[in-house]
Amino acid sequence: MVVKIGLLGLGTVGTGTAQILLDPSGRNPLLKDITIHRVGVRSPDKPRSVQFPPEVITSDLKAIVNDPDIDIVVELLGGLEPARSLILQAIAQKKHVVTANKAVIARYGDEIYNSANQAGVYVLLEAAVGGGIPIIKPLKQSLGANRITQIIGIINGTTNYILSEMTTAGADFSDVLAEAQRLGYAEADPTADVDGLDAADKIAILASLGFGGRVQREDVYCEGIRQVSAADIAYADKLGFVIKLLAIAKGSGGQESQTLELRVHPTLVPKDHPLASINGVYNAILVAGDPLGQVMFYGPGAGSGPTASAVVSDIMNIVAILKSSGQTPTLDPLLSCVHQHFCQITPIEGIKSRFYARFLTGDLPGVIGHLGMSFGNHQVSLESVVQIGFQGELAEIVVVTHNVGEGNFRAALAEIRTLEAIKSIPSILRVL
Numbered sequence: 001m002v003v004k005i006g007l008l009g010l011g012t013v014g015t016g017t018a019q020i021l022l023d024p025s026g027r028n029p030l031l032k033d034i035t036i037h038r039v040g041v042r043s044p045d046k047p048r049s050v051q052f053p054p055e056v057i058t059s060d061l062k063a064i065v066n067d068p069d070i071d072i073v074v075e076l077l078g079g080l081e082p083a084r085s086l087i088l089q090a091i092a093q094k095k096h097v098v099t100a101n102k103a104v105i106a107r108y109g110d111e112i113y114n115s116a117n118q119a120g121v122y123v124l125l126e127a128a129v130g131g132g133i134p135i136i137k138p139l140k141q142s143l144g145a146n147r148i149t150q151i152i153g154i155i156n157g158t159t160n161y162i163l164s165e166m167t168t169a170g171a172d173f174s175d176v177l178a179e180a181q182r183l184g185y186a187e188a189d190p191t192a193d194v195d196g197l198d199a200a201d202k203i204a205i206l207a208s209l210g211f212g213g214r215v216q217r218e219d220v221y222c223e224g225i226r227q228v229s230a231a232d233i234a235y236a237d238k239l240g241f242v243i244k245l246l247a248i249a250k251g252s253g254g255q256e257s258q259t260l261e262l263r264v265h266p267t268l269v270p271k272d273h274p275l276a277s278i279n280g281v282y283n284a285i286l287v288a289g290d291p292l293g294q295v296m297f298y299g300p301g302a303g304s305g306p307t308a309s310a311v312v313s314d315i316m317n318i319v320a321i322l323k324s325s326g327q328t329p330t331l332d333p334l335l336s337c338v339h340q341h342f343c344q345i346t347p348i349e350g351i352k353s354r355f356y357a358r359f360l361t362g363d364l365p366g367v368i369g370h371l372g373m374s375f376g377n378h379q380v381s382l383e384s385v386v387q388i389g390f391q392g393e394l395a396e397i398v399v400v401t402h403n404v405g406e407g408n409f410r411a412a413l414a415e416i417r418t419l420e421a422i423k424s425i426p427s428i429l430r431v432l
């Protein structure tokens, strides 16, 4: 039995996927039973690094999802539309779907999985989070015996690449972003990477799997890396931290958790923490659960080959099922998406964390005392206060707090902004 693939998209990930499927020697024998039947792109005449006969390539994507010969639709277009409609149409035609599209799944997962469960088909998405790192299937299967309490990850390769280059080479933000785009790591619109939206899509998916409920994408609190400056990277270094864009999901009771913390923001990570040494396009996801303790998944989080490796593993899973049963009478609950309810998410004001804040002040006696007083007025206790240097006439004071309520911290800052000596607060970051 030969399984026929309809490949939607032949860009960075589509090309990597085609390259694996067209070169099966030395890989799992299942790959020899897969053929790329049709390929859908925007511009069929564009020169490509993988060649297909002209009749295979088309810009008519609807014809692919409706083609009765195709068993599995592999959606590697990106963006919300037409990707969402094509996935739904493929499901309606009772085709299995493999996708790398976290943006669509994070927003329309509810609609897509309800349709897929009704149609009795799989929608697999290993490539959507962590690129080549196996994380979706481990959360669905290998870690299923645990009560998951935390998922903390560096899950955007582009921003990790940018922050790493800014830290090690003192490189300029826009130059590094251009290089990440050239290397195929960034989204078509890199705003999704830089503003933390891509990481927010991904943590919504991971939280849903780890905590056994669906997640509304708009409930994920999200800050990107635009406000992270060379000065903050240097101060963090002096204080024993590196700055990383972290995605965090926490719940106290595994799948019975009443509420979840769900957030993405640049974070000062202690240099001895396992996530501190994850650099470049690499991603890492730390999962904590009972009775497992902690496990960390690490590897290339973006790029053509690594992401394609995850796409093809999903295709192989479906091919193995099709070959062993000839059909899919009931969906395997460890591979499909069975949960129905939506998780409650704690608003960011209700979350406790440590903070780093940098102040530019007049170089006057008593400034540090006034700062300490204002923090104290709002029950914000301080771990350290240091005056490290000057910017022109202004003194630069950096404060790191203990674990405090976000609401208390914001109230203290509001009071501090009214102090005459405080000229500006150029950065406020959270500390792990």
Ligand SMILES: NC(=O)C1=CN([C@@H]2O[C@H](COP(=O)(O)OP(=O)(O)OC[C@H]3O[C@@H](n4cnc5c(N)ncnc54)[C@H](OP(=O)(O)O)[C@@H]3O)[C@@H](O)[C@H]2O)C=CC1
Binding pocket: 008, 009, 010, 011, 012, 013, 014, 040, 041, 042, 043, 044, 046, 059, 061, 075, 076, 077, 078, 079, 081, 082, 100, 101, 102, 103, 127, 128, 131, 184, 185, 186, 187, 188, 301, 302, 303, 304, 307
């Ligand atoms: N790049 C990466 O490292 C990773 C990407 N992903 C995800 O994988 C997916 C694909 O990303 P990537 O390969 O980088 O994207 P690219 O922009 O490199 O490729 C997109 C492909 O889809 C085709 N396409 C896009 N829109 C349409 C449309 N409306 N009609 C017809 N064809 C269309 C393009 O056609 P044409 O070639 O003619 O322009 C192109 O072949 C995205 O969901 C992304 O988030 C996930 C993990 C890592």
Ligand SMILES: N[C@@H](CC=O)C(=O)O
Binding pocket: 128, 129, 130, 131, 155, 156, 157, 158, 159, 185, 186, 187, 193, 198, 301, 302, 303
């Ligand atoms: N743009 C994403 C690609 C993979 O999901 C990233 O940089 O991580």
Ligand code: NA
Binding pocket: 126, 127, 128, 129, 130, 131, 132, 133, 134, 135, 136, 310
């Ligand atoms: Na993955």
